[in-house]
Amino acid sequence: METKPEIGRKEKDWEPRVLAFLCRWCSYAGADLTGSSRISYPPNVRILRVPCSGRVDPLFILKALRSGIDGVLVSGCHPGDCHYTAGNYNARRKFAILSRLLEYVGIDPRRVQFSWVSASEGDKFAKVIRGVVADLKALSRNGLSRFPDLDEKIKEPAGPHQ
Amino acid sequence: MARIGVFVCHCGTNIAGTVDVKYVAEEMAGEKGVIISRDYKYMCSDPGQNIIKEYIRLYKLDRVVVAACSPLLHERTFQNAVKEEGLNPYLMEMANIREQCSWVHRDRAEATAKAIELIKMAVAKVRMNEPLIPKRIPIERKALIIGGGISGMQAALDIAMVGHPVILVERSPSIGGRMAQFDKTFPTLDCAACILTPKMVDVRSNPNIRILTYSEVDSVQGYVGNFEVKIRKRARSVDMSKCTGCGECVQKCPVRVDSEFDLGLGKRKAIYVPFPQAVPNVPVIDRVHCRFFTQGKCQVCQKVCPAEAVNYEQEDEVITEKVGAIVAATGFDLSDPNDYSEYGGGRYKDVINGLQFERMINSSGPTEGHLRRPSDGKEPKTMVFIQCVGSRDENLGRPYCSKMCCMYTAKHAILTKEHVPDAQVYVFYIDIRAAGKNYEEFIRRAIEQYGATYLRGRVSRIFEKNGKLVVRGADTLSKGQVEIEADMVVLATALVARSDSVKVAQMLGIPYDQNHFFTEMHPKLAPVENVTSGIYLTGACQAPKDIPDSVASASGASVKVCALFANDELIADPMIAEINPTLCSLCKTCVDVCPFSAIIEEERKSPDGKTQKQMRIIEGVCHGCGACVASCRPGAITLKGYTDQQIFSEVESLASNL
Numbered sequence: 001m002e003t004k005p006e007i008g009r010k011e012k013d014w015e016p017r018v019l020a021f022l023c024r025w026c027s028y029a030g031a032d033l034t035g036s037s038r039i040s041y042p043p044n045v046r047i048l049r050v051p052c053s054g055r056v057d058p059l060f061i062l063k064a065l066r067s068g069i070d071g072v073l074v075s076g077c078h079p080g081d082c083h084y085t086a087g088n089y090n091a092r093r094k095f096a097i098l099s100r101l102l103e104y105v106g107i108d109p110r111r112v113q114f115s116w117v118s119a120s121e122g123d124k125f126a127k128v129i130r131g132v133v134a135d136l137k138a139l140s141r142n143g144l145s146r147f148p149d150l151d152e153k154i155k156e157p158a159g160p161h162q
Numbered sequence: 163m164a165r166i167g168v169f170v171c172h173c174g175t176n177i178a179g180t181v182d183v184k185y186v187a188e189e190m191a192g193e194k195g196v197i198i199s200r201d202y203k204y205m206c207s208d209p210g211q212n213i214i215k216e217y218i219r220l221y222k223l224d225r226v227v228v229a230a231c232s233p234l235l236h237e238r239t240f241q242n243a244v245k246e247e248g249l250n251p252y253l254m255e256m257a258n259i260r261e262q263c264s265w266v267h268r269d270r271a272e273a274t275a276k277a278i279e280l281i282k283m284a285v286a287k288v289r290m291n292e293p294l295i296p297k298r299i300p301i302e303r304k305a306l307i308i309g310g311g312i313s314g315m316q317a318a319l320d321i322a323m324v325g326h327p328v329i330l331v332e333r334s335p336s337i338g339g340r341m342a343q344f345d346k347t348f349p350t351l352d353c354a355a356c357i358l359t360p361k362m363v364d365v366r367s368n369p370n371i372r373i374l375t376y377s378e379v380d381s382v383q384g385y386v387g388n389f390e391v392k393i394r395k396r397a398r399s400v401d402m403s404k405c406t407g408c409g410e411c412v413q414k415c416p417v418r419v420d421s422e423f424d425l426g427l428g429k430r431k432a433i434y435v436p437f438p439q440a441v442p443n444v445p446v447i448d449r450v451h452c453r454f455f456t457q458g459k460c461q462v463c464q465k466v467c468p469a470e471a472v473n474y475e476q477e478d479e480v481i482t483e484k485v486g487a488i489v490a491a492t493g494f495d496l497s498d499p500n501d502y503s504e505y506g507g508g509r510y511k512d513v514i515n516g517l518q519f520e521r522m523i524n525s526s527g528p529t530e531g532h533l534r535r536p537s538d539g540k541e542p543k544t545m546v547f548i549q550c551v552g553s554r555d556e557n558l559g560r561p562y563c564s565k566m567c568c569m570y571t572a573k574h575a576i577l578t579k580e581h582v583p584d585a586q587v588y589v590f591y592i593d594i595r596a597a598g599k600n601y602e603e604f605i606r607r608a609i610e611q612y613g614a615t616y617l618r619g620r621v622s623r624i625f626e627k628n629g630k631l632v633v634r635g636a637d638t639l640s641k642g643q644v645e646i647e648a649d650m651v652v653l654a655t656a657l658v659a660r661s662d663s664v665k666v667a668q669m670l671g672i673p674y675d676q677n678h679f680f681t682e683m684h685p686k687l688a689p690v691e692n693v694t695s696g697i698y699l700t701g702a703c704q705a706p707k708d709i710p711d712s713v714a715s716a717s718g719a720s721v722k723v724c725a726l727f728a729n730d731e732l733i734a735d736p737m738i739a740e741i742n743p744t745l746c747s748l749c750k751t752c753v754d755v756c757p758f759s760a761i762i763e764e765e766r767k768s769p770d771g772k773t774q775k776q777m778r779i780i781e782g783v784c785h786g787c788g789a790c791v792a793s794c795r796p797g798a799i800t801l802k803g804y805t806d807q808q809i810f811s812e813v814e815s816l817a818s819n820l
Contacts, residue, residue, distance in 0.1 A: 019816055024234075025693065032232045035261030043272040046279055047262050048812050049233070051737070051804055054755070055788030060809055067817030080668050083694070084787035085757040094792070120675060126266070145820065 016070035016136035018045040018129075021060070023053045023088070026077035026118050033122030041126040042133045045073070052076070054087025058098045061112055065102075068145025071111045071136040075128065078116045088116070108139055164195045164289050167223040168281065169214055171205035171230035173260055178203075180264040182274045186229070189278050193285055197221050205230050211243040218247045225288045229257040229281045250293035252736070252803060257284040279819050286815035290808040294736040299782050301387035302486040303727040306331065308379055308666070311339020312358065313701025313712045314491030315365050320720030322370035326727055329483060330365065331393055332375045336440035338362055339493055343423065343437075343517060345524035345531075347709060348573045349604035355439055355526075362441045376446050380480060382669055383758075386696030387486045387732045388782065397476040399447035400433075404471035407443035409435070411463035411472065419451045421528070425518045427536060428528025433463045433472075438526055447472075487696050487723040490680055491716070492666060494702035497552050497655040504623045505551065505653060511536040512631055512648075513624060515551075515655040516570055523577050533581050535650050538629075542649030545578050546633045547571045547589045548621050552656035554592070560656050562677060565706035567654035568595045572605045574652060575614035587614040588646055590621050590635050598710065617644060624651060657706045672697050680704050690719040698722055737803035738784040739791055743776040745798035752777065752790035752799060760784040 022028040028049050034041065050056060053076025061072045074095060076088035095114045102109040113135070115128045168190040172178035183201045191199040198221050204210050205228055217223060226249065228240045233256040241251035259277040267273040305321050307314045310332030318330045330337065341347075344354035365371055380392040400411075415431035423436045430436075432452040435445045453460035454474060464472040499515040500508030512535045514522070525531035535542055549571050553564040568591065575587045589608075594616075596602045608614045619636030626632070630647040637644050659678035660666070667674040672694045673681040680699050683691040690698055698719035701712045726732075741752075741761075753761045760783035768774045779790075779799075788801040797806065 017816070017820060019813065029234060032234055032258075032261040035232075035263075035265035038265055040266055040268060043267045043269065043276050046276070046283065046816050047258070048283070048809065050788065050809070051801070052787040052789065055792055055801065055804060057792040057806065057809075059806075060813060063810060064813050064817065067814065068820050069813075069817055080664075081673065082757075083671065084785050084789070085671065086755075087757070087787045087789050090755055090789050090793065119673065120681075145817065 025083035027075035029119035052087035053091035309491035310337030316716035
């Protein structure tokens with residue numbers, strides 16, 4: 001890259017891209033119901049199906065953010081209703097730890113959101129998506145992917161202790 | 163190098179109306195590894211499926227992506243199609259461009275661009291798919307039925323008739339359920355006990371049915387074909403093998419408490435049988451009220467028992483059973499008449515609900531079948547029945563119709579006139595729902611033959627005046643307000659799910675709806691099955707239901723159970739986890755997170771003779787949730803069908819489009 005892109009500057013007409021991990025039993029089925037009910041929501045989200053929200057490894061989320069995706073949503077079954085009994089609890093705990101890591105490394109933790117959507121909550125899913133897209137629009141575009149040489153920089157140690 | 167075929171469905175205009183499917187198919191042809199890409203009007207149809215099969219053959223495809231509706235709908239369809247052409251069904255992926263694209267977006271350009279990205283994600287994933295071979299697991303051909311009402315009993319009889327053993331667990335001391343509490347049934351006015359007791363006898367005498375009353379299911383583990391259930395047989399304090407059912411103990415017991423069976427209208431003893439025709443006809447001691455258990459006194463029952471069957475030392479016994487299928491038949495409750503403040507809120511003894519009326523009018527009930535005001539025991543001459551109390555009410559969070567009240571209120575009106583021929587009977591209604599066979603004719607009979615007065619309007623309040631209950635309501639057809647001085651008021655209160663239905667649903671691992679009724683697999687096409695394999699639903703625990711529909715649903719669930727048992731083995735889902743022992747550090751984090759205890763530590767002999775510990779996932783128990791995979795720090799566990807590589811490739815594919 002010839003010029004260093006400025007992080008933080010909003011581009012006109014920029015639309016955030018959101019990756020949503022939805023659990024097959026509740027949230028994915030809920031998102032299907034949104035479609036069956038013909039409820040509209042913004043086209044920013046791309047859905048990735050997982051068997052359970054507990055399958056979502058924090059590395060997937062970091063990879064998504066690292067690659068320039070603006071926001072990630074993880075959605076699972078309501079507490080107590082997980083098809084695998086407890087996967088959604090694992091997801092919630094990992095999410096709590098991940099939030100602190102994001103803060104620490106300088107990624108706005110609001111880029112990663114978490115929700116409970118059941119298979120009968122088609123309207124709620126649409127509401128969640130609208131909320132996530134609105135929140136991300138208020139943040140800037142995720143600038144991480146525009147540093148292709150970042151990996152090279154990490155290999156060189158830097159700092160006063162060297 | 164993968165050879166991928168992409169098939170884009172129009173789904174008529176459902177997808178093609180919003181997404182430019184021809185353009186999408188053209189775009190996908192340029193993707194790496196995509197050998198052929200085309201669109202078609204209805205991919206799920208026979209000609210559509212034949213196109214996929216033909217192309218697999220023609221173009222030697224080894225991966226298939228179908229961009230269409232939700233995989234939750236047609237994944238199985240397309241997996242079967244590719245399987246028929248000799249391709250492993252797990253080498254087929256779907257992209258959901260209908261429910262999650264064309265049906266939720268309006269802008270053609272945006273929907274088309276999104277569809278392309280979704281299909282690219284599916285292509286990226288399918289490149290990483292590996293063929294999976296399903297395992298075969300044995301089936302325990304024994305059924306567990308939870309609930310001994312008419313639904314549970316019918317299911318037990320149907321399954322036992324085919325020859326499979328059945329365990330019927332009932333929480334109360336006798337099977338029979340709600341029907342045992344009814345006096346007569348609509349529309350035939352058959353005596354409920356007369357048609358129920360032969361079924362109860364059939365259940366008792368069927369050698370394939372094991373009845374466990376005064377028992378509850380404590381826990382359910384395992385999976386379809388291989389459930390392990392713990393059943394708590396509560397202590398009756400009476401030895402079932404010795405008791406002859408003579409009833410001496412019940413006669414001599416000095417304690418009298420409110421009877422649950424009579425819904426508080428009558429009394430029972432501390433040692434009791436819920437109703438005369440109980441099966442088994444063995445009493446239980448209510449330890450909460452028994453003088454021996456609370457004060458150490460009395461023991462009269464033990465003294466008078468000629469069979470020496472009373473045993474105060476008896477303890478709960480928890481047994482473990484292996485079953486292949488579970489039928490939920492846990493029934494319903496009727497909401498409390500005291501919950502409605504406009505109708506007295508519990509202040510007026512003479513305001514009762516429909517079930518209490520049944521007990522009263524029943525000849526083996528607390529008033530021996532005579533209509534008596536609970537307050538002073540006088541015979542009522544003016545009866546008012548109010549329908550839709552608590553049902554169809556958004557404010558109470560119960561928008562649904564309880565389905566049975568119109569019919570049983572008409573029945574109550576008829577029975578009132580039969581018992582008290584000169585009584586005045588009024589029914590306040592909003593609508594009359596009499597959809598079943600001979601139901602409409604029954605309502606007509608109540609009005610025309612028995613002279614019940616039907617008033618279309620709601621009751622705003624009930625208050626007491628000079629010993630009478632003044633019922634103030636509307637009569638919308640004559641456009642006026644009415645006030646009736648009633649002797650007794652019967653509220654057709656809402657049919658509600660049992661108070662512990664959420665607990666039962668979570669124990670079984672099945673979904674429930676906002677009204678706490680258990681959710682069926684499909685509201686139209688699969689009303690007795692569940693998304694959780696091996697669990698079936700019958701009766702009112704799924705939704706308000708009358709007796710004929712309950713019996714039909716029980717027979718429906720039974721045939722599903724028998725169909726399951728008709729297989730030699732079950733084809734297990736191969737999308738389960740697997741541990742690579744060379745990467746495993748034995749930290750056992752996976753053991754902590756696995757909800758099914760599917761991971762065990764084993765000792766194996768290494769090639770040089772040393773014994774090594776290693777972790778292994780039990781194939782038959784793993785449900786494939788992936789919790790262990792996400793928690794394994796060295797990345798030693800893979801979830802087949804949802805590997806890290808597959809998911810990362812989807813993420814990268816999405817990121818590459820930015």
